[in-house]
Amino acid sequence: MTDCTSLRLPAPAKLNLMLHITGRRADGYHNLQTIFQFLEMSDELEFQRRNDSELTLTPEIPGVPTESNLIIRAARLLQARFQQQFPDAQLPGADIQLDKRLPMGGGLGGGSSDAATTLLALNKLWNIGLSLDELAAMGLQLGADVPVFVRGEAAFAEGVGEQLTPLPELPEPWFVVICPAAHVETARIFKHEQLTRNTPVISIRTALEHGGKNDCQPVVSMLYPEVAKALTDLQRFSHARMTGTGACVFASFNSEAEAISAFEQVSAEHSAFVAKGVNRSPTHRLLFRPS
Numbered sequence: 345m346t347d348c349t350s351l352r353l354p355a356p357a358k359l360n361l362m363l364h365i366t367g368r369r370a371d372g373y374h375n376l377q378t379i380f381q382f383l384e385m386s387d388e389l390e391f392q393r394r395n396d397s398e399l400t401l402t403p404e405i406p407g408v409p410t411e412s413n414l415i416i417r418a419a420r421l422l423q424a425r426f427q428q429q430f431p432d433a434q435l436p437g438a439d440i441q442l443d444k445r446l447p448m449g450g451g452l453g454g455g456s457s458d459a460a461t462t463l464l465a466l467n468k469l470w471n472i473g474l475s476l477d478e479l480a481a482m483g484l485q486l487g488a489d490v491p492v493f494v495r496g497e498a499a500f501a502e503g504v505g506e507q508l509t510p511l512p513e514l515p516e517p518w519f520v521v522i523c524p525a526a527h528v529e530t531a532r533i534f535k536h537e538q539l540t541r542n543t544p545v546i547s548i549r550t551a552l553e554h555g556g557k558n559d560c561q562p563v564v565s566m567l568y569p570e571v572a573k574a575l576t577d578l579q580r581f582s583h584a585r586m587t588g589t590g591a592c593v594f595a596s597f598n599s600e601a602e603a604i605s606a607f608e609q610v611s612a613e614h615s616a617f618v619a620k621g622v623n624r625s626p627t628h629r630l631l632f633r634p635s
């Protein structure tokens with residue numbers, strides 16, 4: 345295999361097609377059942393290997409100090425692992441460029457996806473050779489949504505989101521996604537006393553046959569009127585739901601033309617986009633394409 349010194353990769357958005365909260369654990373985290381699907385809508389990252397151990401990220405995201413950016417945190421975790429594995433080797437670094445396209449705090453998982461793409465890219469650029477299992481376990485330290493992006497397959501998720509059963513056969517519709525101008529803090533929703541936390545556990549089959557709801561949606565709609573309005577407006581065209589802990593809401597369509605027609609009608613009032621749902625992450629499609 346030839347060594348490469350630079351890589352450009354997407355970090356796609358995800359949707360939670362349903363999200364049930366089935367209990368609260370002793371550590372305060374919640375057990376979930378959710379279906380993840382990826383969107384053909386991504387941040388773009390470019391990685392250049394450095395021969396010293398510096399990590400740089402440009403541009404900085406306003407309001408997110410570089411050291412707390414999930415991209416840099418992912419890179420540091422991998423550097424620590426490199427050091428364990430190759431104690432006598434020069435620690436490598438990277439110059440990372442981020443083209444941020446996904447709205448933040450929208451429930452589209454952009455930060456988690458950036459972290460996953462960083463783990464996949466630097467594992468390759470630094471020739472560490474970690475398996476997807478190892479990278480997913482590392483990703484879980486950064487956030488509950490990172491493992492599904494590392495594995496790159498649409499999935500039914502349980503636990504806090506880390507127990508994944510791939511769903512390669514999900515329909516891949518077109519989605520209209522509305523991004524209301526609200527930044528929903530995930531922890532605030534999970535702490536809310538009116539959050540439903542006792543939805544009965546269901547089988548994957550039931551989830552696939554009957555769909556499901558998003559247990560966070562009632563609380564978020566109550567706290568953020570912009571989200572409630574987006575749901576009402578999108579509901580005119582097709583069943584509208586919220587992704588993750590919001591604020592983005594989505595509806596599916598059988599064809600691109602139908603999705604564009606709905607988009608054209610909501611976009612006068614809302615910030616929105618059209619994207620196809622895909623069961624294999626665009627990152628994996630590029631990174632693991634047959635040579």
Ligand SMILES: C[C@](O)(CO)[C@H](O)COP(=O)(O)OP(=O)(O)OC[C@H]1O[C@@H](n2ccc(N)nc2=O)[C@H](O)[C@@H]1O
Nearest residue numbers: 360372373374456487488489504505530531534588589
């Ligand atoms: C709701 C989802 O978006 C569904 O995909 C994710 O589970 C959230 O994942 P995430 O954004 O990666 O969240 P994390 O950064 O791990 O957690 C943020 C905060 O949300 C709460 N949290 C998160 C996930 C979970 N299963 N239970 C929780 O209670 C915790 O208070 C945590 O401090």
Ligand SMILES: Nc1ncnc2c1ncn2[C@@H]1O[C@H](COP(=O)(O)OP(=O)(O)OP(=O)(O)O)[C@@H](O)[C@H]1O
Nearest residue numbers: 413414448449450451452453454455456458489588
């Ligand atoms: N690379 C990054 N991109 C976006 N946000 C980041 C990044 N690194 C750290 N963050 C922080 O993480 C927060 C959540 O960002 P993200 O875009 O993942 O939210 P989200 O779409 O609501 O995700 P989720 O569905 O996982 O809750 C941001 O508000 C920001 O403070």
